[in-house]
Amino acid sequence: MKNSILLLSILCLFCPLLFATGSSSYEPGDQSLIFLPTAYTMPKKTYSFTNYELVFAQLAYAPTDNSHVSAFSMIPFFKEAIKSFSLGAKVKYYSNAKVSSALWTSYTPDARLFTLGNVVSFGKPSQSLHIGAAYVYSENNDNPSGVVFWGLRHDLSRKVSFLFEYANLLEKMEDDFNGLISFGLRVRSGSVAWEFGGMRPLVSDIGDDFFFFPVLKATVEF
Secondary structure, X not given: OHHHHHHHHHHHHHHHHHHOOOOOOOOOOOOEOOOXXXXXXXXXXXXXXXXXXXXXXXXXXXXXXXXXXXXEEEOOOOHHHHHHOXXXXXXXXXXXXXXXXXXXXXXXXXXXXXXXXXXXXXXXXXXXXXEEEXXXXXXXXXXXXXXXXXXXXXXXXXXXXXXXXXXXXXHHOOOOEEEEEEEEEEEEEOOEEXXXXXXXXXXXXXXXXXXXXXXXXXXXXO
């Protein structure tokens, strides 16, 4: 309960950022925060290559201004890595000057894992709030899961953005696991966006000596 109040307070604190002036044009990396999707999509006929922690990679293509298709996998340092291979798609079905909304889906053949979600992005990309939910179903598990999340972006300068996100499983909200937070800075240079930050689970037994797992991410668009 305390963590929920804290996260709600952070959300209220950053809501005024949505009314600040900022850029509405698309920039590299805008299609996501750190891990979570936004409702924004790349320009038509552009590609992006994203690497997470030097271990995971994603290749995406925009067949239209409002859609993406993508492939995601652990980089195959070993044979079992191919089991992480996933296919995904995102479609932005509504957009105006202040609000955009998009559906996304993914499928992991080896795990028979299917995800379907929706995200709504408020404000301009440079000063924005993102709220979403997803349905996660595995053929190997008869109990589907629900995921809820929110995140924000605030540009500190023309090339540097602050990112924050929170996600939780619906069935875990009353347990000791109170979700996962991620935060960091995005630095843009030309067609490349670098992200440096951390990730921390909100659990009561994690210990006071632990701060966060480091996060490194890079996206190249072409």
